Amino acid sequence: MYRIKIFILTFLIINNTYLAVSQVSITGKIVDDNALPVGLVKITNIKDKTTVVSDIDGTFKLDNIGFYSFEKEGYYEKILEFNKDIFYIVQLNINHxxxxxxxxxxxxxxxxxxxxxxxxxxxxxxxxxxxxxxxxxxxxxxxxxxxxxxxxxxxxxxxxxxxxxxxxxxxxxxxxxxxxxxxxxxxxxxxxxxxxxxxxxxxxxxxxxxxxxxGAGLGGIIHLTPQNAYLNNSSFNSELSVGSFGLQKGLLNINHGTTNNGFRAVYSNTQSDGFRENNEYKRQTFTLSSNHFLSKKDELTFLASYVQLKAFIPSSINENAFLNNPKSAAFSWKQSRGFEDSNRGIFGLSWNYQYQSNLKQSTSLFTSFRDAYEPRPFNILKEKTFAVGARSRLLGNFELFSNNMDWTLGGEFFNDTYKYQTFENLYEDFPPETGSVQGNELSNFKEKRNYYNIFAELNYALSEKTTLSLGLNLNQTNYILEDNFLVTSLNSDQSGRFRYKNILSPNIGVSYLISKSISLFSNISHGFSPLSLQETLLPDGQINTNLKPETGWNFEIGTRGSMLNNKLQINTSLYQLNIKNLLVSRRISEDQYIGINAGKTQHHGLELDVNYEWISKEALSITSFLSYSLNNFTFKRFIDDGNDYSGNDLTGVPSNIFNFGIDFDTALGIYGNINYQHVGKMPITDSNNLYTNRYNLTNLKIGHVTNLNKKLKLNIFLGLNNIFEEQYASQILINATGFGGSAPRYYYPGNPINYFTGINLDYKF
Known part of the structure; x- marks a missing residue:
C-alpha cells in the first residue's frame, strides 16, 4: 500500500511538472525587419492547429510551448519553436x-x-x-x-x-x-x-x-531605413565587385542577434577612376546599428554612420565638348584639379516606451558633423558643420463614437552651426600638374541656423471603409550670420539676422476601401521651402529681408490595391501642385548668386506604378514592374530681369519618364533582371529655346546563388548598364552662363556602356 501511495505521488508530481512546463505562458512582440510593430498576425499552433491573433501593437501570448506559424498579408510566413518562459521578439520579412x-x-x-x-x-x-x-x-x-x-x-x-x-x-x-x-x-x-x-x-x-x-518639405520626404540587425541570428557577409572605369568595391556586413538584442555593422570601400577626366572617386563608410528590447515596454536603438570621401569634380561642359569629347572635364576644373574632400558623421539614439496598450512615446536625440575642403577654379572653400537636435512624439488611440482614432502629437528641434571660409586659388601661377594652391583668405562666415516643428496628426475611422486624416505643423526658422572677415574700405560687414514668420501647414486626407484589397485616397496639403542665407544676401552684402519662402498647395486623388489574387499591384495618382513666391537664383558672378521671388509655377502630373507576378512556383518565379510619370509643369507667372516666361515649361524637368523591368528567379539559383528607362526631353533654359534630347537606357543583371554547405552561400553576378551605348546628358545645369566669352556649360555626360561583376559570400554561424 505504501508503495502504491509513493507511485501515485510520484506520478502526480511528474504529471503536474509536465503540465506546468507544457503550459508555460509565453509572451512576445511581432515586428518587421525594420523593428516596426506588426499587429493582427495570425499565430497557429502547428500541433493542434489552434490559433490566436496578436494585438494591434504586435504583442501576443501563448499558453503552450511548441512550434507556431506566424502569418499576415504583406509578410512571409515564419515558423518558430518556443520552449522557454521568456519574452520573445518575432521578426517578419516583407513580401515584396x-x-x-x-x-x-x-x-x-x-x-x-x-x-x-x-x-x-x-x-x-x-x-x-x-x-x-x-x-x-x-x-x-x-x-x-x-x-x-x-x-x-x-x-x-x-x-x-x-x-x-x-x-x-x-x-x-x-x-x-x-x-x-x-x-x-x-x-x-x-x-x-x-x-x-x-x-x-x-x-x-x-x-x-x-x-x-x-516640416519644410515642399516636394516631399525621402525616409531611409537602415538595415537593422536580425535577432537570434549571427552572420557574416562579404562582397567584392569590380567594373568599368576602374571601379573597385569591397563590402563587409556583420550581424549578431540574441533573443532581445541585435547588432549590425557595415563597412564599405569604393574606388573609381570615373568615365571622365578629373573624375576619380574614393569613399569609405562605416555604419553601426543596434536594437535593444529592454523589456515588454522599453525599446532602445542606436545608429551611427561615418563617411570619408575624396571625389574629383569634372563639372559641366559645353555642347561642342558634350557631343564630340564627352570624356573631357571643364578646362578650368581640370587645370585646378578641383575636388571635394569631406568627412561626415551622424549619430542617433532612439527610445520607445509603451505606457499602456494605447499610448506610446518615441524620442530621438541626434547629432551630426561635416568637415569639407573643396578647391574650385574660382576659389577654395573650407566648411565645417555641427548639428544637434531632438524629435519626440506621443502616439495613441481611443474610441470616439464607437470608431477608432489614432493620433500623434510631437515636436522636432534642430540647430546647426555652419562655418565657411573661401581662399584664393593660385593654380594659374603654377605648372598645370600642380593643381590647386591655397592663397589669401577672401571671406569668413559663421551661420547659426535653427528651426522647430510642432506637429499633430490624427486618423479617424469614420466607418469600416472610410478613414479621415488631419494634420497640422507649426514651423519657426531662424538664421544668424556672423561676418568674421577683416572689414576694409573695399567690403562691408555682412553680419545680420534673418527670421521667418511662423508658418502653419495643414493637411487633410481621406481613404476609402472599395473592397478588401482596393482603396481610393485623396488629400489636400500645404508645404513650404526655407531660404538659404546665401540666397538672401544682396550684392552690397546686406540681407534681403523682403524675400519670402516658396509655399505651395498639393491637391491629389489616387487609387492603390491588388487584384487577381494579389498577382497584380497597382498604384496611381493625379495631382496638381501650385507654388507661389517662386525663388530664382540669379547668377551674378562665377561663384555668387542672389535670390529673387519671381512668380508662380503649376505642376500637373499623372503617376502610375504597376507590379505583376507572372509565375510564382518553387522552380521558377517571374515578375515585372512598370512605372510612368507624365509631367506638365509650367510657369504660371514668371518675370525675371524684365523677361516674361509665363506659360513656358518648367526648367530642368523631363516631360515624361517610363520604366519597365522583368525579374526572374529559379530553383537552380540562377536569377536576373532587365530594366528599360525612357526619359523625355527637358527644357534647359527658362526661355525654352533649348531642350535636351530624349534618351533610352537599358540595363541588365544576372547571377547565380548556390549553397556551398548548410552555413555558407555563394552569389556571383554580372551587370551591364546602357547596353545600347546611348549618348545622353545625365544632369544639366539650367540657364548656364558663359564667362570670358566661353560657351555656356549646360551638360554633364552620362556614362557609356559599362559593366560590373562581383562575388558575395554569406556565412551563418
Missing part, C-alpha cells in the same frame, strides 16, 4: 509582391500603405539589389514622380514632382531622414548619395507637400 499590405512608418502614425491618404512608394531591399550597390540614381528613378540627375557619384540633384529642379547644384526643397536623423541641413539642402546603399534596407518616399508631417 504584397507591398500594399505592408505597415509603413514614413507617416507619424504606422499604417498599411493601402490605408494611407498620401502618395507613398516603398523601395525594398529587392529593388536596391536590381542594379549595382554603388549608384542611387537607377533605384530612385524607377519611382514615379522622382527624378535623380547624376553628374558624378558625388554630384546629384533629386527632384520630386518637379520641386528642386531650379537648384543650381545639389538637392533642396525636399527633406530626407536616416531613420529619425535629419539628412537635410539648416538651409534645406539634402545629401543622401554619400551613404552606403548596402546599409539601407528600404526607402519610404512621400510625394507632394508633406509639411504637416516633417
Amino acid at each position: 509582391s504584397q507591398l500594399n499590405e505592408v505597415v509603413i512608418n514614413a507617416n507619424q502614425i504606422p499604417k498599411k500603405i493601402k490605408n494611407s491618404t498620401t502618395s507613398i512608394n516603398i523601395i525594398t531591399s529587392k529593388d536596391i539589389l536590381r542594379s549595382n550597390n554603388t549608384d542611387f540614381a537607377p533605384i530612385l528613378n524607377r519611382v514615379p514622380g522622382v527624378f535623380m540627375q547624376t553628374g558624378a557619384l558625388n554630384t546629384n540633384r533629386i527632384t520630386i514632382r518637379g520641386i528642386g529642379s531650379r537648384t543650381p547644384f545639389g538637392t533642396s526643397k525636399i527633406r530626407a531622414y536616416f531613420k529619425d536623423i535629419p539628412l537635410t541641413n539648416g538651409s534645406g539642402e539634402t545629401t543622401i548619395e554619400d551613404f552606403e546603399l548596402a546599409s539601407i534596407s528600404r526607402f519610404e518616399i512621400i510625394k507632394g507637400a508633406a509639411s504637416s508631417i516633417y
Whole structure:
C-alpha cells in the first residue's frame, strides 16, 4: 500500500511538472525587419492547429510551448519553436509582391500603405539589389514622380514632382531622414548619395507637400531605413565587385542577434577612376546599428554612420565638348584639379516606451558633423558643420463614437552651426600638374541656423471603409550670420539676422476601401521651402529681408490595391501642385548668386506604378514592374530681369519618364533582371529655346546563388548598364552662363556602356 501511495505521488508530481512546463505562458512582440510593430498576425499552433491573433501593437501570448506559424498579408510566413518562459521578439520579412499590405512608418502614425491618404512608394531591399550597390540614381528613378540627375557619384540633384529642379547644384526643397536623423541641413539642402546603399534596407518616399508631417518639405520626404540587425541570428557577409572605369568595391556586413538584442555593422570601400577626366572617386563608410528590447515596454536603438570621401569634380561642359569629347572635364576644373574632400558623421539614439496598450512615446536625440575642403577654379572653400537636435512624439488611440482614432502629437528641434571660409586659388601661377594652391583668405562666415516643428496628426475611422486624416505643423526658422572677415574700405560687414514668420501647414486626407484589397485616397496639403542665407544676401552684402519662402498647395486623388489574387499591384495618382513666391537664383558672378521671388509655377502630373507576378512556383518565379510619370509643369507667372516666361515649361524637368523591368528567379539559383528607362526631353533654359534630347537606357543583371554547405552561400553576378551605348546628358545645369566669352556649360555626360561583376559570400554561424 505504501508503495502504491509513493507511485501515485510520484506520478502526480511528474504529471503536474509536465503540465506546468507544457503550459508555460509565453509572451512576445511581432515586428518587421525594420523593428516596426506588426499587429493582427495570425499565430497557429502547428500541433493542434489552434490559433490566436496578436494585438494591434504586435504583442501576443501563448499558453503552450511548441512550434507556431506566424502569418499576415504583406509578410512571409515564419515558423518558430518556443520552449522557454521568456519574452520573445518575432521578426517578419516583407513580401515584396504584397507591398500594399505592408505597415509603413514614413507617416507619424504606422499604417498599411493601402490605408494611407498620401502618395507613398516603398523601395525594398529587392529593388536596391536590381542594379549595382554603388549608384542611387537607377533605384530612385524607377519611382514615379522622382527624378535623380547624376553628374558624378558625388554630384546629384533629386527632384520630386518637379520641386528642386531650379537648384543650381545639389538637392533642396525636399527633406530626407536616416531613420529619425535629419539628412537635410539648416538651409534645406539634402545629401543622401554619400551613404552606403548596402546599409539601407528600404526607402519610404512621400510625394507632394508633406509639411504637416516633417516640416519644410515642399516636394516631399525621402525616409531611409537602415538595415537593422536580425535577432537570434549571427552572420557574416562579404562582397567584392569590380567594373568599368576602374571601379573597385569591397563590402563587409556583420550581424549578431540574441533573443532581445541585435547588432549590425557595415563597412564599405569604393574606388573609381570615373568615365571622365578629373573624375576619380574614393569613399569609405562605416555604419553601426543596434536594437535593444529592454523589456515588454522599453525599446532602445542606436545608429551611427561615418563617411570619408575624396571625389574629383569634372563639372559641366559645353555642347561642342558634350557631343564630340564627352570624356573631357571643364578646362578650368581640370587645370585646378578641383575636388571635394569631406568627412561626415551622424549619430542617433532612439527610445520607445509603451505606457499602456494605447499610448506610446518615441524620442530621438541626434547629432551630426561635416568637415569639407573643396578647391574650385574660382576659389577654395573650407566648411565645417555641427548639428544637434531632438524629435519626440506621443502616439495613441481611443474610441470616439464607437470608431477608432489614432493620433500623434510631437515636436522636432534642430540647430546647426555652419562655418565657411573661401581662399584664393593660385593654380594659374603654377605648372598645370600642380593643381590647386591655397592663397589669401577672401571671406569668413559663421551661420547659426535653427528651426522647430510642432506637429499633430490624427486618423479617424469614420466607418469600416472610410478613414479621415488631419494634420497640422507649426514651423519657426531662424538664421544668424556672423561676418568674421577683416572689414576694409573695399567690403562691408555682412553680419545680420534673418527670421521667418511662423508658418502653419495643414493637411487633410481621406481613404476609402472599395473592397478588401482596393482603396481610393485623396488629400489636400500645404508645404513650404526655407531660404538659404546665401540666397538672401544682396550684392552690397546686406540681407534681403523682403524675400519670402516658396509655399505651395498639393491637391491629389489616387487609387492603390491588388487584384487577381494579389498577382497584380497597382498604384496611381493625379495631382496638381501650385507654388507661389517662386525663388530664382540669379547668377551674378562665377561663384555668387542672389535670390529673387519671381512668380508662380503649376505642376500637373499623372503617376502610375504597376507590379505583376507572372509565375510564382518553387522552380521558377517571374515578375515585372512598370512605372510612368507624365509631367506638365509650367510657369504660371514668371518675370525675371524684365523677361516674361509665363506659360513656358518648367526648367530642368523631363516631360515624361517610363520604366519597365522583368525579374526572374529559379530553383537552380540562377536569377536576373532587365530594366528599360525612357526619359523625355527637358527644357534647359527658362526661355525654352533649348531642350535636351530624349534618351533610352537599358540595363541588365544576372547571377547565380548556390549553397556551398548548410552555413555558407555563394552569389556571383554580372551587370551591364546602357547596353545600347546611348549618348545622353545625365544632369544639366539650367540657364548656364558663359564667362570670358566661353560657351555656356549646360551638360554633364552620362556614362557609356559599362559593366560590373562581383562575388558575395554569406556565412551563418
